[in-house]
Amino acid sequence: MREIKFEVAENKKIARDIYRMTLIGDTSDITAPGQFVNIKLPYQYLRRPVSVCDYADGELTLIYKTVGAGTKFMSELSKGSNLLALTGLGNGYDIADAKNPVIIGGGVGVPPLYGLAKKLLEHNIKPSVILGFNSIEDCFYGNEFKALGFDVKIATMDGSYGTKGLVTDFIESCEYAYVCGPVPMLKAVYEKVQDGQFSFEARMACGFGVCMGCSIRTKNGFKRICADGPVLKYSEILWENS
Amino acid sequence: MVDITTELSGLKLDNPVIPASGTFGYGQEFSKIYDINILGSIAVKGTTKNARFGNEQPRIAECTSGMINSVGLQNPGIERVISEELPELQKIFHKPVIANISGFSVEEYVYCAEKINNVPNVGIIEINVSCPNVHGGGMAFGSDPQRVAEVTRAVKEVTRKPVYIKLTPNVTDIAEIAVSAENAGADGISLINTMLGMRIDIKTRRPVIANKMGGFSGPAIFPVALRMVYQVHKAVKIPVIGMGGISCAEDVIEMMMAGASAVQIGAANLVDPFICPKIIHDLPEVCERIGIHKLSGIIGTID
Ligand SMILES: Cc1cc2nc3c(=O)[nH]c(=O)nc-3n(C[C@H](O)[C@H](O)[C@H](O)COP(=O)(O)OP(=O)(O)OC[C@H]3O[C@@H](n4cnc5c(N)ncnc54)[C@H](O)[C@@H]3O)c2cc1C
Numbered sequence: 001m002r003e004i005k006f007e008v009a010e011n012k013k014i015a016r017d018i019y020r021m022t023l024i025g026d027t028s029d030i031t032a033p034g035q036f037v038n039i040k041l042p043y044q045y046l047r048r049p050v051s052v053c054d055y056a057d058g059e060l061t062l063i064y065k066t067v068g069a070g071t072k073f074m075s076e077l078s079k080g081s082n083l084l085a086l087t088g089l090g091n092g093y094d095i096a097d098a099k100n101p102v103i104i105g106g107g108v109g110v111p112p113l114y115g116l117a118k119k120l121l122e123h124n125i126k127p128s129v130i131l132g133f134n135s136i137e138d139c140f141y142g143n144e145f146k147a148l149g150f151d152v153k154i155a156t157m158d159g160s161y162g163t164k165g166l167v168t169d170f171i172e173s174c175e176y177a178y179v180c181g182p183v184p185m186l187k188a189v190y191e192k193v194q195d196g197q198f199s200f201e202a203r204m205a206c207g208f209g210v211c212m213g214c215s216i217r218t219k220n221g222f223k224r225i226c227a228d229g230p231v232l233k234y235s236e237i238l239w240e241n242s
Numbered sequence: 243m244v245d246i247t248t249e250l251s252g253l254k255l256d257n258p259v260i261p262a263s264g265t266f267g268y269g270q271e272f273s274k275i276y277d278i279n280i281l282g283s284i285a286v287k288g289t290t291k292n293a294r295f296g297n298e299q300p301r302i303a304e305c306t307s308g309m310i311n312s313v314g315l316q317n318p319g320i321e322r323v324i325s326e327e328l329p330e331l332q333k334i335f336h337k338p339v340i341a342n343i344s345g346f347s348v349e350e351y352v353y354c355a356e357k358i359n360n361v362p363n364v365g366i367i368e369i370n371v372s373c374p375n376v377h378g379g380g381m382a383f384g385s386d387p388q389r390v391a392e393v394t395r396a397v398k399e400v401t402r403k404p405v406y407i408k409l410t411p412n413v414t415d416i417a418e419i420a421v422s423a424e425n426a427g428a429d430g431i432s433l434i435n436t437m438l439g440m441r442i443d444i445k446t447r448r449p450v451i452a453n454k455m456g457g458f459s460g461p462a463i464f465p466v467a468l469r470m471v472y473q474v475h476k477a478v479k480i481p482v483i484g485m486g487g488i489s490c491a492e493d494v495i496e497m498m499m500a501g502a503s504a505v506q507i508g509a510a511n512l513v514d515p516f517i518c519p520k521i522i523h524d525l526p527e528v529c530e531r532i533g534i535h536k537l538s539g540i541i542g543t544i545d
Pocket residue numbers: 036046047048049050051052063064065066067068069070071072108111112200201202203204230303304
């Protein structure tokens with residue numbers, strides 16, 4: 001873990017309340033898709049954890065939703081502004097045991113799955129992709145996944161885009177799923193798949209494993225979402241925390 | 243050359259900067275990002291007799307210039323702390339540490355202190371009296387001078403190591419509690435622990451943290467902590483470790499002028515993991531700028 005000073009190269013609205021920020025800076029501590037960075041903002045005491053959407057040498061992409069003062073501030077940063085972030089946080093997705101996986105994302109849980117999809121592709125694994133959003137205004141990145149050659153299915157709650165309904169409506173039989181999204185979605189997907197990896201959120205203070213603020217129970221004892229997660233294996237998840 | 247060394251009950255510290263209990267784990271994570279041996283000492287996470295998972299999620303709420311935590315003393319229990327965490331820490335940190343103990347009964351404090359007494363790398367035992375006293379109707383030990391004296395006396399009986407009582411600020415007369423600990427044999431006082439605080443999410447109309455209330459700390463509490471350190475230093479003769487909201491070298495000096503012989507850094511470690519090395523680096527420079535040649539010479543110099 002290091003603190004890196006990034007420079008904003010692009011900060012663009014891509015859907016309702018959703019922004020994509022491209023940052024220039026040292027990404028060498030980022031080792032897996034599904035990890036996150038913890039962003040220092042001038043007017044907020046705690047840092048803001050945001051998943052790595054995509055990363056390359058010297059370039060980092062984040063996608064975030066404006067929900068409060070911190071993310072609102074981020075959305076107003078212009079090209080050339082600096083942003084301090086702790087990088088290389090969390091375990092990220094493990095692509096080693098992917099047999100015949102499906103990628104399933106909901107809302108602002110979609111971003112880390114894009115980086116994962118690219119990584120899987122590098123290993124000649126081409127999962128199908130299922131994305132869920134509330135409404136057409138909230139949809140993003142369907143085309144980016146398609147551009148990589150993935151078969152993409154999109155569900156919206158109100159039917160304004162893709163198929164009306166939930167991501168789980170697309171799941172018939174699924175051996176292995178990579179999942180990120182709101183907890184009710186994670187839980188619904190968990191019920192329908194045999195195995196997989198699920199990314200969780202928690203209110204964090206440190207983000208690097210020392211405060212126990214994000215600790216949850218699992219079948220293998222307690223785990224810190226920030227340091228032992230945010231990605232948990234199917235076999236260890238206990239839902240009593242949420 | 244500015245002398246930034248200090249002393250706590252005969253224990254010589256290279257500098258007054260000590261990470262506070264609960265904000266540094268057992269040092270492992272920090273040892274990967276900087277040389278932790280530059281620290282004056284380390285106060286390790288609060289230990290209880292039995293392992294504790296702690297409170298439900300969410301445990302963290304943000305505040306203006308601070309945070310609330312309701313971690314709830316999550317720790318692996320005294321046996322594992324002694325057999326694993328402290329020996330592991332000794333491998334990477336070559337100075338005496340401060341072992342922080344919590345309990346819900348006098349017996350629990352005594353049990354832990356007696357065990358810790360034999361751990362070689364523990365230099366000071368810090369007794370956190372902020373927990374509710376399960377035998378005393380659930381009121382925090384630390385808000386009753388009699389209970390504080392009782393715990394202090396009982397712990398002093400089972401250990402040769404210096405015992406520091408860590409006070410809760412959630413009381414009306416902090417000096418009275420400190421004096422009570424001193425009279426019962428305490429070797430020093432640590433203060434302050436977190437202040438009881440609360441946040442409500444106005445959208446969901448529910449408290450932000452599951453436990454409703456939690457411990458408020460960070461820069462916002464610095465003036466309160468400073469005031470209490472000042473009052474306690476005036477009231478007792480034993481050394482005081484000052485903490486609460488410290489985030490820079492200037493804060494350290496201010497806290498020492500108020501009466502602290504050493505300081506602890508809590509929440510600041512969480513938002514800036516490199517804060518302790520920064521403060522240690524800045525201290526001599528800031529001292530020089532304001533004409534301090536010997537840092538320990540300023541302890542409690544405010545009337
Ligand atoms: C591991 C991880 C990865 C994340 N990845 C993304 C991402 O890729 N894109 C995205 O838009 N959001 C992501 N989030 C959620 C994001 O951290 C919050 O939306 C953000 O912190 C809100 O800050 P705010 O100041 O706008 O909101 P406020 O509500 O004002 O924030 C107040 C406090 O609550 C915390 N908080 C609020 N919502 C959340 C939340 N959902 N999870 C954790 N803490 C929260 C804030 O960090 C802050 O401490 C992620 C969260 C975690 C834990």
